[in-house]
Amino acid sequence: MKTYYCGLEVTLDVIGGKWKALVLYYLIKGPKRTSELKRLIPTITQKMLIQTLRELEMSGLILRKMYNQVPPKVEYSTTELGQSLESILEALCNWGGIYAESSFAQDEFEILHMD
Amino acid sequence: MKTYYCGLEVTLDVIGGKWKALVLYYLIKGPKRTSELKRLIPTITQKMLIQTLRELEMSGLILRKMYNQVPPKVEYSTTELGQSLESILEALCNWGGIYAESSFAQDEFEILHMD
């Protein structure tokens, strides 16, 4: 049993770290294959991607569906619990855009959109 | 110049990590002295608290006001930029509470409120 003093600590435990929020953010927009996620997040390594997916799965935020075929195909999607973070992650994403354009951070941050 | 592919990456750079969101969360509720923050976040070490405060200050999210008196007194408060995260951090906190009570996590997480 883990003990926390604030709900925020729980959230950070579940989607904190370098990659979890980002991977979940893309999966919330729709189911994706492993290679699609890798393409959307070019700077993540294969190892960290798989590891992050496993942790999100363990936490009950995403589902892994495997198709028995050659070549293999795996698709990840969100659970209801994972999807419930949609508006929050969207807000965090927007805030980052605003921050990058703020007088404080401009000329320091650059965002390349690739939708 | 740092390059990102999504606003969320920027946000994680600014308030990601183990403590920044938590410290900011408490400061958003009102200005606090160093010792007050230490009391609110019992598991943080002195070193990490100071380090986190410095980083938030560098990012333009909080202000540090020092009173020249003995014993010394320092008070931290949010800037407009920092305060703009209020609703988001509140939502993240609430989500943690809901997650901890979910059928998935119950008996695993415990939250002790200390307001």
Added chain:
DNA sequence: CGGTATCCAACACGATACTG
């Protein structure tokens, strides 16, 4: 009280090679 300086351990993360 608020903060700094060391030193050290843990682990998150990355690079690479390999498998079914």
Added chain:
DNA sequence: CAGTATCGTGTTGGATACCG
């Protein structure tokens, strides 16, 4: 295509002692 295994490193974070 999806994933595992191994190894190495660099940051993160904690313990402790000390200072104005």
